[in-house]
Amino acid sequence: MSAIAPPVAAPAVPPAIDPPKIKTLTLCDFRAFAGPEPVTFLLDGKNLLIYGENGAGKSSVFHALDEFFALPSPLANSETRRSRLASLSNRFTQKIRCKVHSDFEDELGVIQTAGLEIDVREVFALEALKSGVLEEVSRYNTASVEVAFTDNSATVRWDQTSHPIDTATGGQQLVVNSAYRKAVLDYRSLLETNYRHGNGAVNLFDVCVYILLRDYPVLHDGREWRLLDLWMELIRLLDVEARGRTKLGKTEKPKVLALLPSINQGIRDAIAAVQPQINPLLEELGWDDIKIISLDFAGVTYRDRATIPPLQRIETKNIGVTLTFLGQPIDRPQNFLNEARLSALALAIYFSGRQASPTTQQATTPRLIVLDDVLIGLDQSNRMPVLRMLDQQFDMWQIVLLTHDRVWYEMARFHLADQGKWGAVEMFEEKLPDGIPRPVLRPANIDAIAANLATARRFHGLNEYAAAAVHARIAFELALKKLCERKSIPVRFRIDPRQLSSDELLTSIETWLNDASRTAMKPLIDPAIVSLKLWRKVVLNPFSHSTPVSLNAAEVHGAIDAVEKLHADFQQHIPR
Numbered sequence: 001m002s003a004i005a006p007p008v009a010a011p012a013v014p015p016a017i018d019p020p021k022i023k024t025l026t027l028c029d030f031r032a033f034a035g036p037e038p039v040t041f042l043l044d045g046k047n048l049l050i051y052g053e054n055g056a057g058k059s060s061v062f063h064a065l066d067e068f069f070a071l072p073s074p075l076a077n078s079e080t081r082r083s084r085l086a087s088l089s090n091r092f093t094q095k096i097r098c099k100v101h102s103d104f105e106d107e108l109g110v111i112q113t114a115g116l117e118i119d120v121r122e123v124f125a126l127e128a129l130k131s132g133v134l135e136e137v138s139r140y141n142t143a144s145v146e147v148a149f150t151d152n153s154a155t156v157r158w159d160q161t162s163h164p165i166d167t168a169t170g171g172q173q174l175v176v177n178s179a180y181r182k183a184v185l186d187y188r189s190l191l192e193t194n195y196r197h198g199n200g201a202v203n204l205f206d207v208c209v210y211i212l213l214r215d216y217p218v219l220h221d222g223r224e225w226r227l228l229d230l231w232m233e234l235i236r237l238l239d240v241e242a243r244g245r246t247k248l249g250k251t252e253k254p255k256v257l258a259l260l261p262s263i264n265q266g267i268r269d270a271i272a273a274v275q276p277q278i279n280p281l282l283e284e285l286g287w288d289d290i291k292i293i294s295l296d297f298a299g300v301t302y303r304d305r306a307t308i309p310p311l312q313r314i315e316t317k318n319i320g321v322t323l324t325f326l327g328q329p330i331d332r333p334q335n336f337l338n339e340a341r342l343s344a345l346a347l348a349i350y351f352s353g354r355q356a357s358p359t360t361q362q363a364t365t366p367r368l369i370v371l372d373d374v375l376i377g378l379d380q381s382n383r384m385p386v387l388r389m390l391d392q393q394f395d396m397w398q399i400v401l402l403t404h405d406r407v408w409y410e411m412a413r414f415h416l417a418d419q420g421k422w423g424a425v426e427m428f429e430e431k432l433p434d435g436i437p438r439p440v441l442r443p444a445n446i447d448a449i450a451a452n453l454a455t456a457r458r459f460h461g462l463n464e465y466a467a468a469a470v471h472a473r474i475a476f477e478l479a480l481k482k483l484c485e486r487k488s489i490p491v492r493f494r495i496d497p498r499q500l501s502s503d504e505l506l507t508s509i510e511t512w513l514n515d516a517s518r519t520a521m522k523p524l525i526d527p528a529i530v531s532l533k534l535w536r537k538v539v540l541n542p543f544s545h546s547t548p549v550s551l552n553a554a555e556v557h558g559a560i561d562a563v564e565k566l567h568a569d570f571q572q573h574i575p576r
Contacts, residue, residue: 018396019363019364019365019366019367019396020149020150020151020153020174020364020366021043021045021046021149021150021366021398022043022045022147022148022149022150022366022368022398023042023043023044023045023148023149023150024040024041024042024043024044024146024147024148025040025041025043025061025064025065025145025146025147026038026039026040026041026144026145026146026147026148027039027041027060027061027064027144027145027146028142028143028144028146029089029090029093029094029141029142029143029144030060030064030088030089030090030143030144030145031057031059031060031063031064031088031089031090032055032056032057032059032060032090032429032437032438032439033057033060033090033438033439034090034092034093034432034436034437034438035090035093035142036093036142038144038146039439039441041061041425041441042423042443043398043400043423044150044423045150045398046398046421046422046423047398047399047400047401047416047421047422047423048399048400048401048422048423048424048425049401049403049409049412049413049416049422049423049424049425049446050400050401050402050403050424050425050426050427051403051404051406051409051424051425051426051427051444052402052403052404052426052427052428052439053404053427053428053429054404055429055437056427056428056429056439057427057429057439058372058373058402058403058404058427059372060439061400061402062184062186062370062372062402063088064145065184065368065370065400066182066184066370067084067088067145067158068145068147068158068164068175069175069178069179069182069184069368070163070165070179071165071179071180071214071228072165072167072176072179073232077166078162078163078166081163081165081166082141082160082163085141085143085158085159085160085163086141086143086160088143089141089142089143090143091122091123092121092123092436093121093142093436094121094122094123094139094141094142095119095120095121095122095139095140095142096119096120096122096125096136096137096138096139096140097117097118097119097136097137097138097139097140098117098118098119098120098125098128098129098134098135098136098137099115099116099117099134099135099137100112100113100114100115100116100117100118100133100134101114101132101133101134101135102114102133104118104128104133104134106118106120106124107120107121107124117137120134122139140160141159141160142160143159143160144157144158144159145157145158145159146158147175149174149366151364153174156172156174156175164176165179174364174365174366177365177366178365178366178367178368180214180215180226180228181215181354181365181366181367181368182367182368182369182370183350183351183353183354183368183369183370184368184369184370185350185370185371185372185374186371186372186373186374187372187373187374187376187377189211189346189350189374190342190343190346190347190374190377192206192207192346193207193342193345193346193349193350199332199335200332201320201331201332202320202321202332202333202334203317203318203319203320204295204319204320204321204349205317205318205319206317207349208267208270208271208295208319208353209227209228209231209267210228211350211353212274212349212350212352212353213227213228213267213270213271213274213353213356214226214227214228215227215228216266216269216270216273216356217266218230218262218263218265218266218269218270219262219266220258220259220262220266221258221262225262225266227263227266227267227270230259230262230263230266231263233259234256234259234260234263234314235311237252237255237256237259238256238310238311238313238314239310239311240252240310240311241309241311246309247306247310248310253304256302257302260299260300260301260302263300264297264299264300267297267299267319268297268299270356271295271297271319273356274295274352274353274355274356275292275294275295275352277351277352277355277356278292278348278349278352279291279292279348281347281348281351281352281355281389281393282344282345282348284385284388284389284392284393285344285347285348285382285385285386285389286344286382286385287340287341287344287345289325289326290323290324290325290337290341290344290345291323291324292321292322292323292348293322293323293324294321294322295319295320295321295322296319296320296321296322297318297319297320298316298318299316300314300315300316300317301314301315301316302314302315303315321333323345325337325341333345339377339378340377340378340379340382342377343374343375343377343378344378344382347374347386351389351393351394354367354369354394354397355393366398367394367396367397367398368397368398368400369390369394369397369398369399369400370399370400370402371399371400371401371402372402373402373403373404373405375403375408376405380407380408380411383408383411383412384411384415387412387415387416391419410448413444413446413447413448414448414478414481414482416446417446417447417448417449417450417482418571418576422446423443423446424443424444424445424446425441425442425443425444426441426442426443426444427439427440427441427442428440428442448475448478449475449478449479449482449567450475450567452471452472452474452475452478453471453472453475453560453563453564453567455471456468456469456470456471456472456475456556456560457560459471460553460556460557460560463553465551465552465553465555465556466551468556468560469551469556469559472556472559472560472563473502475563475564475567476502476532476563476566477502477505479563479566479567479570480502480505480506480509481505482570483509483570483574484505484508484509486574486576487512487574489508489509489512490508490512491504491505491508492504492508506529506532509529510529513525513526521573521574524569524572524573525569525570525573525574528562528565528566528568528569529566531562531565531566532562532563532565532566534558534562535555535558535559535562
């Protein structure tokens with residue numbers, strides 16, 4: 001009888017590696033962020049929801065992240081990136097060194113005499129420069145963007161000395177890898193997939209090569225390239241004018257012809273990986289009536305004709321889209337589908353590219369999504385599925401969501417508060433004594449209930465009892481609404497939801513708790529509800545302080561405590 005071999009232990013599953021995330025983002029003299037004091041956003045590895053009025057500096061944050069994580073390109077170098085930073089510097093704080101030709105009164109009222117060299121803000125010196133009182137000697141750019149990561153590696157800085165991807169100064173591979181992986185989108189990005197095609201057929205070639213499929217691995221000449229790098233190598237070879245010539249060299253044409261099959265096969269392989277991801281994302285976004293049947297690519301070709309400049313010899317750069325709506329083919333979706341469907345289609349296309357190659361980058365590559373008001377084409381009900389998709393499909397990514405829509409910001413806070421991985425910041429514009437605008441950051445608790453309770457306590461400490469009661473009531477109503485939504489508790493229908501009173505919400509919750517299946521839960525919640533009702537009519541009724549009333553410190557303090565206890569008990573004793 002043969003011996004029974006002992007069972008072989010299953011191989012250990014390596015633990016998932018949490019990629020580095022942004023810990024802090026610091027801006028100085030960058031676009032809206034006038035110096036000299038830097039402004040720091042504290043992310044601490046969390047996602048960040050940013051609300052800002054128009055002009056408050058949201059786009060500056062968007063551009064800082066987009067251009068800090070810039071893609072390397074043979075068409076750009078350290079000097080072009082230095083010039084780009086100069087163009088993004090704050091116009092009101094940019095200083096120049098000038099030679100004084102005749103007495104000049106500076107910003108502090110000090111007379112600077114002829115022959116001196118002084119540093120002066122450019123906007124203050126414009127008239128003196130025109131008149132010849134001052135002569136520009138040199139200028140220096142004080143703009144900077146600085147990022148620290150959660151892996152405690154050295155802080156990475158972009159300033160006039162270098163950009164993190166500058167190889168001449170020892171480029172940061174962490175930043176380079178993240179640049180290929182990023183999804184940094186604003187409303188103009190959505191236009192690229194639809195509206196910019198006018199009445200013509202949709203052509204996604206540029207979107208695919210430069211954004212959607214750029215980091216897909218392609219094998220060429222015995223080594224692995226990123227698709228975008230391979231394409232840019234082709235462009236570099238064809239750009240003979242940059243090398244002071246008009247024709248391809250003897251060794252360059254064979255290289256061009258050798259690149260084309262690799263590029264074509266790489267695009268086909270990438271499309272095969274991306275296409276199956278699009279329709280499931282559309283369904284998650286709530287639009288299962290749209291189906292992508294295929295992304296159609298015949299392959300780029302080279303037209304070898306001496307009369308055509310080399311850069312123009314690459315032809316058939318076309319990736320078309322075959323799709324249906326309710327089963328019917330749609331030839332020109334931009335002319336037929338509504339804005340909400342077009343927006344959802346664009347988001348699904350972009351995000352499918354980020355899903356298609358998660359294993360092609362190192363596990364230590366930061367994965368960044370920045371969305372600047374990309375949901376502007378969706379109504380409120382169609383925005384919530386986007387949050388759910390990001391939460392479910394991009395859990396390992398760091399997300400920065402910017403909006404100027406206060407209602408949407410509050411809705412997002414309401415739904416993201418329980419996840420524990422979001423922070424919030426509110427941005428406002430203030431004017432300095434000299435009239436220069438600058439952003440002001442106000443860190444906000446992502447939990448709007450806790451935030452209103454904290455505000456209520458702050459007003460209570462200032463003896464502003466009516467204001468404290470208002471915020472206690474807001475927290476009370478939010479706590480009731482949150483539980484009703486989380487547990488799908490039926491409430492009375494109102495055409496105008498603003499007319500739904502807290503009494504009706506509380507009654508619905510009590511009815512739900514009285515169900516026989518919740519006998520164990522009810523005793524844990526009832527004491528908080530009883531305590532809350534003691535203050536219900538005096539403090540937490542909107543009509544009790546819409547006109548001058550007598551509210552004392554004890555009443556308001558008791559109401560705040562009661563709401564806080566109710567919210568805590570809802571979270572502790574009612575399972576999600």
